[in-house]
Amino acid sequence: MEGISLLILATLIATSHASHVEIPRPIHLLRPQTGAGGHHIQGISCFSWRLGVETNNIRDWKTVPLSCEDYVGHYMLGDLYRKDCKLVADAAALYAQNLKLAGDGKDIWVFDIDETTLSNLPYYAKHGFGAEPYNSTQFNEWVYTGKAPPLPENLKLYKKLLSLGFKIVFLTGRAENQRKITVTNLKEAGYHTWEKLLLRGSSDENTTGVVYKSGQRKKLEKKGYRILGNMGDQWSDILGTHTGNRTFKVPDPMYYIS
Template identity: 55%
Template sequence: MMMKTLVALLLVATIAATAHASGEEEYEIFPLQLNSGAASEDATLQGITCSSWRLAVEVHNIIEWSTVPAECENYIGHYMQIPKYRQDSKAVNREAYLWVRTVPLPRDGRNIWIFDIGETTLSNLPYYSQNGFGVHKFNSTLFDAWVEKGVAPVLPETLKLYNKLLNLGIKIVFLTGRTVSQTDVTVENLKRAGYHTWEKLILKDPKEYSGKTALEYKSAERVKLEKQGYRIIGNTGDQWSDILGPAAGRRTFKVPNPMYYII
């Protein structure tokens, strides 16, 4: 136990020292909890490495998977808790901003950008760090209890893009799989994290979308937005179900998330 604690402290110190030496701001998604996921070994899984598994997941070659392979828990935990995860998020959000700067935007107040919430604008990493980084099957009761705390930390690179889009006159729509019963806590959490304004916050009505997939739900809500006269300039999510389907937007951007897959 003492050795694990020492390794954890050394890793935190190394991350902080590296960030300071490079001139970058020191950053933690949340206070590191390295009781699991501390090792960085790239384990072999059915003839491929965990890093190759993560790549195949991100580019949607491995689909409809239910949990992270047990062999990859340490690898995924390590990836999620070091600067590499933020760097990958930064690359996506940077490209989104560089692209939108080239797009002619009509000044009629109808331009919107859609953001998902979980693992896109807010991080559920504190929850998943205590639940095997996606190795365990999803437990809706435990996860809803986490959401109700309203303390999900911000994903900083997405917040930067959010602010830049507002400066360009693009309105923000949050479209999330959270249910309408979680509206108040979601509003409070978003504002606490720095998302101070938006055009619409759309949460799922379980009655209206009973038996529907996330892809069907999000596509239907985007179609509604277009029928209301909105122009979907861009769309950012961590799941392929966030960015596929009708009315996906002029361009879509997927931020990394190797911890879970939603159809």
Template identity: 55%
Template sequence: MAFPNHRLAAFFLAVVAAVTSSAVAAWNVKLEIDNDIPLIHTLRPLLSSAAGHQSRRRNYGGVPCDSWRFAVETNTIRGWATIPASCEEYVGNYMLGGHYRRDSRVVVDEAIAYAEKLKAAGNGKEVWVFDVDETTLSNLPYYAEHGFGAEPYDRAAFGAYVEEASAPALRETKRLYDKLKEMGIKPVILTGRREDKREATAKNLAAVGYTGYHKLLLKPQDAKVHSVEFKSGERKKLEDAAYVIVGNIGDQWTDLLGEPEGARTFKLPDPMYYVA
């Protein structure tokens, strides 16, 4: 299982550091055994006593975090650079506490139920489009160390993480991927990662079991193009080559909007970041 020991060790060290350094601040240690993926993480100590006081309430510092998540997941709140500072604990609990996994499971259950009802043409032209980040691969080990989206995007740090090729699979997506391959529907991986990350991406996908995909499409290195344009353009090329996009799964609306969207879209949760 591609969840390297050195990263796990770093998590444990972070927990120890939090425990020893935050004698007066509130802190939480979360542990989730996600099949064979151990996920351990400390939510950052809340230094403000007001934040600590409010941390058990739904409405942290004026922002009802569950309603903020609703508006984000439905593409109403757009273009945000970071999650509301007061929602860091909420998002952390969402991501690690089982809610994220449960939401993802219902999405994939629906995708599989849909796929099973398809009358497959069996001509090898049916494809399913998969995004990478927070879709095939989970960057939760990275985001857990970066405030679950409370810190601004750090291109260099995230780039270094991608180069490690150490991200675990989103296990629900992997379940869909395997099922579709079994059914003869070809996976196409379509990502906003750029070409300089092709090797690391391919290595990471292979390491966690995403094998036998039809194509891995990355954004040209210097293309000045937003995700919707890039991704819908690539889907259009697939259709022009007589492929039928029976499904399209991603965590961002930019994965799912823009014709041709694919016959059905499946929105995975992601309250941590927004991609334009």
């Protein structure tokens, strides 16, 4: 880890010296001006860019700026991403344990899946950490391996929520035809039980994430469920309607889903 930490520090130092924050156009295909020596780049502060993404100030972005590919990579592989995730999980656990549940099986916690309960970092590490355009064929091949590991802090949170008496609902943008592999992967990753696993059906194919997920949450509430917590890595997981009593945003600087 020490080597990675040093890389992170080098990147921190480099990016903190960038003198402008405009997002530059990609320079050329070989990306010679990126990397830990990125302090030569005139343009974006990758620190500020990540904050802008996490606060929903930057929206509808297609890929990580090329000049931030290495920064995002170091962040995702390093200590800070884990710490950032732990802080969110700890805040969620603190909130959850102070709630008084009704105990009628209707108190639910909604989890997104990708980059919230399961991590696709093994895939994105091979695909520019979000700096490469999204390739659904390749990504779905990865999904069908069923090998996505859990986000450790959120797996711990999941277990804690179960012990507190919450019912778990997974609400994912994955397609209904990926149900079987998703079940397999969730169980293998340590998520062994849930109340519902809601995947995107054919009728939801052409809606945005925020519309699809709001609709699903509305149906849950109509069935008498109380959404006490709602956690996702995308703002589209936690904005919209029927967002629940409290929302939690998990870090994800690799991609944007509207």
